[in-house]
Amino acid sequence: MSTTTSTDAILGWDETLAAYEPVMGLEVHVELGTATKMFCGCPTTFGADPNTQVCPVCLGLPGALPVVNEKGVESAIRIGLALNCEIAPWCRFARKNYFYPDMPKNFQTSQYDEPIAFGGHLDVELEDGTVYRVEIERAHMEEDTGKSLHVGGATGRIHGATHSLVDYNRAGIPLIEIVTKPMFGAGERAPEIARAYVATLRDLLRALDVSDVKMEQGSMRCDVNVSLRPKGTEKLGTRTETKNVNSLRSVERAVRYEMQRHAAVLASGGSIVQETRHWHEDTGLTTAGRIKSDAEDYRYFPEPDLVPVAPTEEAVEALRASLPEPPAQRRKRLQAAYGFSDLEMRDAINAGLLDLIEETVAAGASASAARKWWSGEIARRANGEGVDVPTYAAQLAVTPAQVAELEGLVTSGRLNDAMARQVWEGVLAGEGSPTQVADARGLQLVRDSGALEAAVDAVIAANPDVAQKIREGKVQAVGALIGQVMREMRGQGDAAAAREVIMARLGS
Amino acid sequence: MPDLTRDDVAHLAMLARIDLSDAELDKMVGELAVILESVATVQQAPIGNVEPMSHPMPLVNVTRPDVVRPSLSPQQALAGAPEVDEQRFSVPRILDED
Numbered sequence: 001m002s003t004t005t006s007t008d009a010i011l012g013w014d015e016t017l018a019a020y021e022p023v024m025g026l027e028v029h030v031e032l033g034t035a036t037k038m039f040c041g042c043p044t045t046f047g048a049d050p051n052t053q054v055c056p057v058c059l060g061l062p063g064a065l066p067v068v069n070e071k072g073v074e075s076a077i078r079i080g081l082a083l084n085c086e087i088a089p090w091c092r093f094a095r096k097n098y099f100y101p102d103m104p105k106n107f108q109t110s111q112y113d114e115p116i117a118f119g120g121h122l123d124v125e126l127e128d129g130t131v132y133r134v135e136i137e138r139a140h141m142e143e144d145t146g147k148s149l150h151v152g153g154a155t156g157r158i159h160g161a162t163h164s165l166v167d168y169n170r171a172g173i174p175l176i177e178i179v180t181k182p183m184f185g186a187g188e189r190a191p192e193i194a195r196a197y198v199a200t201l202r203d204l205l206r207a208l209d210v211s212d213v214k215m216e217q218g219s220m221r222c223d224v225n226v227s228l229r230p231k232g233t234e235k236l237g238t239r240t241e242t243k244n245v246n247s248l249r250s251v252e253r254a255v256r257y258e259m260q261r262h263a264a265v266l267a268s269g270g271s272i273v274q275e276t277r278h279w280h281e282d283t284g285l286t287t288a289g290r291i292k293s294d295a296e297d298y299r300y301f302p303e304p305d306l307v308p309v310a311p312t313e314e315a316v317e318a319l320r321a322s323l324p325e326p327p328a329q330r331r332k333r334l335q336a337a338y339g340f341s342d343l344e345m346r347d348a349i350n351a352g353l354l355d356l357i358e359e360t361v362a363a364g365a366s367a368s369a370a371r372k373w374w375s376g377e378i379a380r381r382a383n384g385e386g387v388d389v390p391t392y393a394a395q396l397a398v399t400p401a402q403v404a405e406l407e408g409l410v411t412s413g414r415l416n417d418a419m420a421r422q423v424w425e426g427v428l429a430g431e432g433s434p435t436q437v438a439d440a441r442g443l444q445l446v447r448d449s450g451a452l453e454a455a456v457d458a459v460i461a462a463n464p465d466v467a468q469k470i471r472e473g474k475v476q477a478v479g480a481l482i483g484q485v486m487r488e489m490r491g492q493g494d495a496a497a498a499r500e501v502i503m504a505r506l507g508s
Numbered sequence: 509m510p511d512l513t514r515d516d517v518a519h520l521a522m523l524a525r526i527d528l529s530d531a532e533l534d535k536m537v538g539e540l541a542v543i544l545e546s547v548a549t550v551q552q553a554p555i556g557n558v559e560p561m562s563h564p565m566p567l568v569n570v571t572r573p574d575v576v577r578p579s580l581s582p583q584q585a586l587a588g589a590p591e592v593d594e595q596r597f598s599v600p601r602i603l604d605e606d
């Protein structure tokens with residue numbers, strides 16, 4: 001029915017934009033962070049042994065009856081409210097029927113024409129400050145599917161596999177599917193807008209604390225719909241749906257690639273097939289998947305085993321009152337409070353440092369010091385490990401309180417910057433708290449003015465030329481002497497105090 | 509109701525992942541048509557102002573708290589599986605459509 005090919009032609013980016021206008025739609029699936037599945041009490045722990053978190057309900061055994069997870073519904077409503085949606089006063093679940101071994105019931109419990117939330121929007125700020133409003137069609141409740149492992153094929157992929165091994169631990173985990181309305185007028189910024197939308201949505205969901213939104217673990221997944229129409233025309237082109245685009249960078253690349261691939265097909269007089277496409281992270285290409293089923297092929301009908309969900313107005317308003325400060329607003333507030341430049345703020349956000357910085361400031365450090373420590377050595381190492389800083393810090397059990405403690409050792413005058421960096425390395429190496437590391441390594445600025453004066457005198461005596469220049473007013477030459485004094489004191493000197501003593505000696 | 513065609517049956521068989529021979533398709537068109545005709549009798553019911561319903565009881569918001577309950581053991585879960593490999597359900601290769 002389909003062929004795998006990676007030799008699709010693509011049209012140049014500028015030529016694509018000159019001739020066509022993209023229309024995009026994004027579908028994001030979010031796994032909720034509930035303790036249990038959507039319709040049964042099985043746990044949802046990631047990475048458990050296969051088929052250890054299953055029961056008659058999520059295995060679809062005869063006679064098993066589902067019951068809706070209260071927190072799943074509340075999370076869905078909170079997501080809807082945060083996306084400025086209306087909340088349905090009454091809605092039902094529906095069966096989406098299909099035969100595929102990832103769903104042992106032979107249907108997925110979803111919502112069809114009665115989503116719990118609909119008609120919202122999310123404002124997305126692009127890098128240059130432009131705000132693009134993404135209209136939200138709907139957010140509905142459904143359940144995740146099992147995981148298939150295709151074996152017997154040379155590559156472990158579906159093609160060439162002899163059989164599939166299915167683990168149903170994931171089957172039944174609550175999912176919220178968030179669907180945008182078609183996005184028009186994005187033009188050349190379509191890839192950037194797609195990425196910014198997913199990033200903004202991720203931040204929002206994280207702030208709502210409804211999901212861990214880990215794209216790399218699949219708890220947030222994006223399907224990218226793209227179509228092109230010749231510039232100046234109204235009729236929508238045929239779209240393709242690129243599945244499982246699971247990083248922000250890939251969202252951007254997939255939109256761009258599909259635009260260029262569509263353009264090449266259309267420019268050569270061909271037509272686009274409505275199909276799903278598989279995204280290949282490694283090559284940055286998409287390949288043909290199955291021909292898209294029509295909605296009627298799923299033979300949706302209301303789920304008879306679940307009664308309708310009818311949140312009262314009071315319940316909805318109580319959930320609305322529980323919404324956190326919107327992330328964009330929080331950033332503006334923190335940037336003003338911290339005095340960060342736009343660039344500093346953006347770097348901190350992109351590196352996921354904002355929570356860490358906020359907690360470090362709360363623990364007593366200055367904002368600039370908090371930013372400095374979290375974006376320095378630890379960020380370099382986290383990057384080397386391929387994880388973000390919060391994850392890496394959690395792995396190392398390094399806390400904002402420790403960073404505040406370290407900075408406290410600097411501001412109290414016990415450590416200079418170079419020593420503090422050594423202490424930080426010790427903390428990252430698991431040697432203990434900053435104070436413990438400083439004690440264990442004997443790091444302490446020398447306060448003994450006799451030792452400092454002796455070192456200064458020795459350095460001046462060894463550098464009469466430099467000393468003379470300073471006497472004659474070339475104050476910038478003092479740096480060379482300070483460096484030598486610090487070496488003389490094996491790094492335990494206080495550079496500021498050394499400068500004072502040198503200047504006093506040389507009478508400038 | 510429009511008559512059931514042979515193409516309809518072939519399409520339904522594809523959706524249900526049932527491989528039907530030409531002879532079986534011909535036979536099923538006739539048999540399903542009889543069933544549909546019988547079921548179509550309900551369309552004569554005097555529904556007047558009766559609202560469609562999907563559930564016999566007028567209940568809403570039946571939920572459970574988000575509290576973990578014991579799952580089956582993998583041995584229990586896999587007991588009914590035709591084949592098991594690596595503590596997973598082993599199923600035939602998925603057709604070359606995905």
